Amino acid sequence: MDQPSPSLPGDDRPSTGSRELWGTRWGFVLAAVGSAVGLGNMWRFSYIAAEGGGAAFLMVYIVMVALIGIPLMLCELAVGRNTHLSPIGALRRLGGRGWVPLGFLFVAAGFLILSYYSVIAGWTFRYALEGIVFGFPSDPGAHFEGLASGGTAIGFHLVFMVLTIGIVMVGIQKGIERAALILMPTLFLIVLGLAIWAMTLEGAAEGYAFYLRPDVGELMNPTVIRQAAAQAFFSLSLGMGAMLTYASYLSRDTDLNEEAVTISFADFMVAFVAGMVVFPVIFALGLQDAVSESTVGALFISLPGAFQEMGGVGRFVGILFFVALAVGAITSALSLLEVVTSSIIDEFGFLRRNAAVAMGVLIALFGLLSAVSLDVLGLVDQVAGDLFLVLGALGLSIFVGWFMKVNPATELARGARPGLVRVIPAVLFLVRFVLPPVIAVVLLFSIRDAWDAFGAFFAGG
Ligand code: PFF
Secondary structure: OOOOOOOOOOOOOOOEOEOOOOOOHHHHHHHHHHHHOOHHHHHHHHHHHHHOOOHHHHHHHHHHHHHHHHHHHHHHHHHHHHHOOOHHHHHHHHHOHHHHHHHHHHHHHHHHHHHHHHHHHHHHHHHHHHHHHOOOOOOHHHHHHHHHHOHHHHHHHHHHHHHHHHHHHHOHHHHHHHHHHHHHHHHHHHHHHHHHHHHOOOOHHHHHHHHHOOOHHHHHOHHHHHHHHHHHHHHOOOOOOHHHHHHOOOOOOOOHHHHHHHHHHHHHHHHHHHHHHHHHHHHHOOOHHHHOOOOOHHHHHHHHHHHHHOHHHHHHHHHHHHHHHHHHHHHHHHHHHHHHHHHHHHHHOOOHHHHHHHHHHHHHHHHHHHHHOHHHHHHHHHHHHHHHHHHHHHHHHHHHHHHOOOOHHHHHHOOOOHHHHOOHHHHHHHHHHHHHHHHHHHHHHHHHHHHHHHHHHHHHO
16 A cells, blocks of 8 residues: 655645646646536525525525635645545544544445435436437426336436446546546536526526525525535535545645635536526426425426427527536546545555446445435435535534644645735634534534434335
């Protein structure tokens, strides 16, 4: 097993042992943005925003990203870059054996999230492909029911996993970085193009009004605040070591502060602009009632229905929309599998190829449960995509704020521009005194919701 050189405060050697590094700055940034931008941005965000008070929700969300999301991302980046190790090893090195379970929680979250994320991604592949070959279905509701339970859901889930494994297997520069450099600009262009097109639709103004009407009453609603926090973690890929792992391939001269702001801003912009596509389309066709049925299904029912009714243009636009979703999903899945893969490489000395295949196959097998049952999918999402991330975020903020053996300020200052060095004390203040209590409160609600989800699952099943 290759151990990278130890890094203690003041140790600014550029050496990272034999660990592969990102080839370029943009390679890292786009890979990290690729992790962040995914299914969470394209639908979950606009749905929660519309339900949670429109522009008022956006304000709560922006505050959450700035006060909680960015500091937490800086924690992950600092731990990853300092140790050049995946989560389990990184926490062991900087915290001792007592912190290893937190690393395992991260790996478990990556494993579980990818297992159902890949199923949903499989649906997007299928819609994109069907759009190209046959057009969109005229009975989207029935179509979705067939799709979400039948054998084809398994097929597309497996195809998606094979692709993900294939890229992660190849490595950081030739696999993940290269994919991100091609796929992310493509995704930006598609989403931007779709938003410009959506402006021309007849229902656009009403759609924007529904999406962005400032319902100030929601500003103090605890559910909305909790949802904004959980959405920020999920959307920014925080609380499970994805950013930590990607940062472990960074060289010592990167400005982590600048990167954290860039990644968070890009993630927010894609979510925001995706909403500028979804709502005009839905309002142009009077499908707004479907939006209040919150399930993942709405994305796969109301939008394809709308594209179908729009004829030839709808078909073209719909294909682009689902291609963008699929692209977002795959770059996110890469980071999920990378967390698990790199941990197996670092902990057990596996070759990358073997680790990616072994773990990818196990995840694909576990995902079969979500492929055949929407109830299982919903439950795993609630437990791993919500509860585990919040728990992981809480653990990480306490670790970096209070227990880490190296001074996080030293790591954040390394490579930082003078202007940004000045904000580091404020970041540390947030990490120590604001994040733990705020995330702990969010955690209580997440536990309650997970508990309810378990109850509903077993009552229903
Ligand atoms: N950020 C992704 C999204 O918004 O769809 C989901 C995700 C990816 C969560 C990677 C966590 C993660 F580690």
